[in-house]
Amino acid sequence: MAPTSTSEILTSRMRLPQHVLHRSFVKETVVLNLRTGKYHGLNPTAGRMLEALAEAPTTGAAVPELAREYGIEPAKVESDLIALCQSLLERGLIEMVDGAPA
């Protein structure tokens, strides 16, 4: 599968497929793929990003809120968010709802 472009990621909405569950613990979020039976661990920041992705209309729309929350430059949040999305997409833990660039 061809890697997803960053512009595609930023302009798309991400969601958890029905076969993926996530649960938050104090210092970790566990993401479970019910199809593969594999558990994945996310640190608290990545766990928060996953929540923000699930709520935002597009990946890019999640950036300002996260940047405010963590007091970090939006450009840095954006690059971290894109890296997280690419990693989760590769593992089938999120899916893009709208893949076409806006």
Next chain:
Amino acid sequence: MAPQPEEAPARPTRQQAARSAAFGLLLEVEEGIEIPGIPELDAPPLASQNSQKAPTRVSLDRRELERRWSSAEHAPERVRELRNGETVLLSVELAPPAGYLLHAPGFGRILVAPGGTELICDPEPGRPEWSALLTAQALPLAATLQGFEVLHASGVVLGERATLFTGPSGAGKSSLAAALLRRGGALLSDDTVALEERDGTLIAHPGAALLQLGAAEHERLAAHERAILGPPEAFLDKQRYSPSTIAAAAPFGELFLLERSTHGPPIERIEAVDPFALLASTFNLSVRTPERLARHLDLAVALAATERIYRLRIQPGTDATQLAEIVYEQLAAPSP
């Protein structure tokens, strides 16, 4: 002439079955089967002690086992295997719709129906140890299939709450449970504890009233200490005790994660428990249905939410009696 289907042998009627309970399951045990540590019930279990799930029927029937297994629609998939070097000690194969076939070479086979409502046993003649396959493997698997989560843990009830110990094999779970029995606790289960979340409360269910200790721990105990644990008998490579009583189902109290370590305090409450340590404490790795995987994760969430999870470090030179004292003091301390 077309071959006629082989007629299934007559199945014993339900009236012939005796009722027992273990791992949260209500068991209907066919006449002639004795399950060590799981006696026949004198009266139906109280609703508060039982999960109101469908009974699990236990029968002896080699022909029926073979008939069902050979009629499976799919080739069996080996979902678990325990080995000692090249020797297979236990295999678990799944073939829907027949179920899970547990095979301990030299001891016997048990077919566990997919919903955990039926166990069809085929013990090797002259091997009474086959009952360990039933109590230590098949019943916990049936409990998992019936909706419980089974931890690889030993447990005792002290006061009114269940105190559980988990850790790798050989960590000392059974020895610690035995030491707490000598301090007045009641055995909940040795090696496998069935848990369920009921109305927001975690309930721990008793298993078989059996406790197995290694030779070294058995030798360490004085006669009066052994007497508290019930009569011992040599069983496989261990000493198996049969305590005269077993605890009733009890609300979850606390979970101790045992580890051998020379660093850190002997006991500490874990404020941010590693969810993967909780997930790894499961007994059952064979059932991978989406419902069960989700339940497994949700049990880890429920355990973490109790905030009563402790690390118990077993340091060199510390015996089970001393460990029990450490645990006992912790339990007597005010709750966090």
